[in-house]
Amino acid sequence: MKGIIELQMWQVAVAYIFIVILLFIVRTRGIPREKEILVASLRMTLQLVLTGYILAYIFNNSHPLYTLLAISVMEAFAIYNTYKRVKTPLSPRLREIIAVSMVTGTLASLFYFLLVVVRISPWYDPRYVIPIAGMLIGNSMTGISLGVSRLVDGMRTQQHLVEAALMLGATPGAASKQIVNASFDAAILPTINSMVGMGIVFLPGMMTGQILSGVSPLTAIEYQIAIMLGILGSVALTVVMSVQLGYKTFFNEECQLDLQ
């Protein structure tokens, strides 16, 4: 089994030719996107270099605190990003619920995955914990953003049906059941769809990376299948928590609809 070819600095530099080609295309066509392309390339480069050094440091100085710190930063970023992605204003209570669902849902599935499925030792081994946490948290973030957007949107556009159900003596849960279910469904659908195309339409990043570094494709798919199931679990868990707790924020203690 061969290891991966180490890229020299000049080899990476040569790859920037693709940016040059893109810049050439937009300039000759007069598409005003040069600035964004340059900023994006620069950000990508700096962020990845920084992450590379940080990860290298953490891997060489493996310590539970470093691993936990890395997870905290990812969770915080994911929560912040969810707030930004949901375009409608969120009540403080709903923000709280998003944060709690994100943290508990991803951590529960992360540690199940690491300790029961992969059985890593020590439990904080950053080489496993950090990339897998990244995948679970990233996918859950997309899920919660979708789910909460649909929930807030549904409550507003279908306000008359929710109120009509309340008038007939429905509990808040029964009155918003359709909206909660539709939100959950919309949030997990992308994950299910990506499972359908997997291996045929595209090779997932983790699997590609393992194959490039010399791992047998058979081992790589084992990991890929396991991680896909982990992602599905994490997305389902975080989304069901956020919508199931989230709908309650639209009602007051008198079971009245309260859209602020």
Place this chain on the structure above:
Amino acid sequence: MFCLRGVRYRDILDIERLEIPEGKVTCIVGESGSGKTTLLRLLNKLISYDNGEIVYKGRSLKDIDSVELRRRVVMLPQTPPIFPGTVRDNLLIGLVFSEKPLVGEEKLLEIMEMVHLDKGLDEDAEKLSGGEKQRLALGRVLLMDPEVFLLDEPSSALDEDTEEVVIGSLVKYAGERGKTVVMVTHSKQVARSFSDKIVEINHGRVVSR
């Protein structure tokens, strides 16, 4: 049945005193924007009053669980709510929401006849006309057999003849079973022919008549 004393809701309603008699038909009339719908919503506890007191059968609304109250005092909003599904689903959904036992086909057809809705039970409810939706929504609350019917303009989308027949059979049904009806209406005709008591509301206040 209902007794309101010094009830205020924001700057929309200010009711000094109002009694709604049990087993009778009370019509609420007044210009649009005068607070008629707000009054019904208060009685259904869909909103809570800021001051004063509303008493239902001797108990303050504040002491009655909202969901429990709404199952006994059912409200039909002005725009008839239609839920995704068939006519049958829409008739039964009131029973589902209020966790009451469902009824058989026979009972459904009986209710449909009472509100003069000549449609198949398996038709898509979304496809009905405005007037048909209104009668469907009325049939739904009749099926729930509550103590009080709070009806907001139940005949606004019906022509005069249908209005006469549908409201007539509703009032007859309620009378036979000793139900209380509180109905907001624009129709002078309906108020005149069917009500036992007429309450006029103007700028959020009850006008003595």
